[in-house]
Amino acid sequence: MSTTRTNSSPMKGRLRLKSRSVLARVLDNWPAKVLSVTVAVLLTVFNSFARLEERSITVPLSVVLNEEYVPAAAHTEKVRVVVRGEPDAIDRVSDTDVEAFVDLSPYRSDGVHRATVNIARTGGALEENHLEIRVEPLEIEVALERRLVRRVPVEPVLFGVPPAGYEIASTRVTPPSIEIDGPRSRVEFITAVKTEQVDMSSRTEEFTTRVSLVNPDPFVAFRGGDTVEFRAQIDERIALATFDSVEIVVLDLDPDLIVLAPLPAGSVRVQARELDIERYQSTDVQLIIDAQGVDGPGTYTLPTRPDVPPGFAVLRFEPTEIDLVVGDEAGP
Incomplete structure (x- = not known):
C-alpha cells in the first residue's frame, strides 16, 4: 500500500516571510507614525473643545x-x-x-x-x-445668631395737621402690635415699630387706610405682614369766644314810651365750631330785653336774654338784668 505525502514546508515559509514583511512595514519609522497618531488625537480633542x-x-x-x-x-x-x-x-x-x-x-x-x-x-x-x-x-461665610421672636407696639407717624377748624379727635392702628423675628442682639433693642407717614393736612372727616410699616433693621422680619390698618377720627374744632361790646336791644316797648337812661354794653361767652366763631362779630350777637309788660313811665328791672347765631352755645352773659327807665315820648 503506497502513501502519498505532501510537503508543506515551503508554504509555511512563505507565510512567515509575509508576516515579517507586514511587521517590518508597521515598525518602519515608528516614531513618526506614533507622533502622527498623537497629533491626530490632539487635533480631534482640540476641535471638540474649540466648539464648546x-x-x-x-x-x-x-x-x-x-x-x-x-x-x-x-x-x-x-x-x-x-x-x-x-x-x-x-x-x-x-x-x-x-x-x-x-x-x-x-x-x-x-x-x-x-x-x-x-x-x-x-x-x-x-x-x-x-x-x-x-x-x-466655591464657599461663603455667614454669621449666624440665635433667633428671637418678640411682640412690640405699632406707632403711627402723622404728618401735617387738618385744615383750620378741624382737629384729630382720635387715631387707631389695627393690629396695635406685631411680632418681629430676627437675630437676638438686634430684636432685643427694638421697642416699637413705626408706620410710614400718614398725611393729615387735607383731612376733614373720618378715614381708614392701609399703611406700610418701617423696618428698623434689614435683618428683622415682620410676622403677619408689613402693613396695618390706620383709622383717624377728624372732628370740627370747638372753640370758646367772648363777644364784648354787645348791644342791648329793647323789644315790644309801647310806642308812646321811650327809654330815658342809656343802656350799657353787654358781653356774651359762647362755645361753637371754630369756623363759625371766625365768621361772626360782636354785631351779630345781642342781649334782648322784653318790654312787653312795661305799661307806663317808671323804672323796671327786667331780665336780658342772649340772641346768638345758630350753632352757638351760650355759656354765660352779662348783664343778666337791666334797670330800664322809661318815660312818655312827649316828655314831662
Missing part, C-alpha cells in the same frame, strides 16, 4: 437654615455661575434653570460659619447632561 462655549450668569444665593438660627450680618446674596458646553445646549438653558444654595441647617451655634455653595439643576439644565457648570465663589 461658555456663558456666565448671576443667580441669587439661597441660604438653608434651621428653625433656631438666622443670619446676623450681611453675606453673599448672588454668585456667578459659568455654564460650558455645545452652543445649542447652552442656548436651551435659561438663567432660572440653575439654582445656587448653601446649607447651614447643621450649624447650631452663634458665630461665623463657612459653607460650600451648591448647584441644583432645574428645567433645561436637567436635560443637558453634558454641560459643565461651575460656581464662583
Whole structure:
C-alpha cells in the first residue's frame, strides 16, 4: 500500500516571510507614525473643545437654615455661575434653570460659619447632561445668631395737621402690635415699630387706610405682614369766644314810651365750631330785653336774654338784668 505525502514546508515559509514583511512595514519609522497618531488625537480633542462655549450668569444665593438660627450680618446674596458646553445646549438653558444654595441647617451655634455653595439643576439644565457648570465663589461665610421672636407696639407717624377748624379727635392702628423675628442682639433693642407717614393736612372727616410699616433693621422680619390698618377720627374744632361790646336791644316797648337812661354794653361767652366763631362779630350777637309788660313811665328791672347765631352755645352773659327807665315820648 503506497502513501502519498505532501510537503508543506515551503508554504509555511512563505507565510512567515509575509508576516515579517507586514511587521517590518508597521515598525518602519515608528516614531513618526506614533507622533502622527498623537497629533491626530490632539487635533480631534482640540476641535471638540474649540466648539464648546461658555456663558456666565448671576443667580441669587439661597441660604438653608434651621428653625433656631438666622443670619446676623450681611453675606453673599448672588454668585456667578459659568455654564460650558455645545452652543445649542447652552442656548436651551435659561438663567432660572440653575439654582445656587448653601446649607447651614447643621450649624447650631452663634458665630461665623463657612459653607460650600451648591448647584441644583432645574428645567433645561436637567436635560443637558453634558454641560459643565461651575460656581464662583466655591464657599461663603455667614454669621449666624440665635433667633428671637418678640411682640412690640405699632406707632403711627402723622404728618401735617387738618385744615383750620378741624382737629384729630382720635387715631387707631389695627393690629396695635406685631411680632418681629430676627437675630437676638438686634430684636432685643427694638421697642416699637413705626408706620410710614400718614398725611393729615387735607383731612376733614373720618378715614381708614392701609399703611406700610418701617423696618428698623434689614435683618428683622415682620410676622403677619408689613402693613396695618390706620383709622383717624377728624372732628370740627370747638372753640370758646367772648363777644364784648354787645348791644342791648329793647323789644315790644309801647310806642308812646321811650327809654330815658342809656343802656350799657353787654358781653356774651359762647362755645361753637371754630369756623363759625371766625365768621361772626360782636354785631351779630345781642342781649334782648322784653318790654312787653312795661305799661307806663317808671323804672323796671327786667331780665336780658342772649340772641346768638345758630350753632352757638351760650355759656354765660352779662348783664343778666337791666334797670330800664322809661318815660312818655312827649316828655314831662
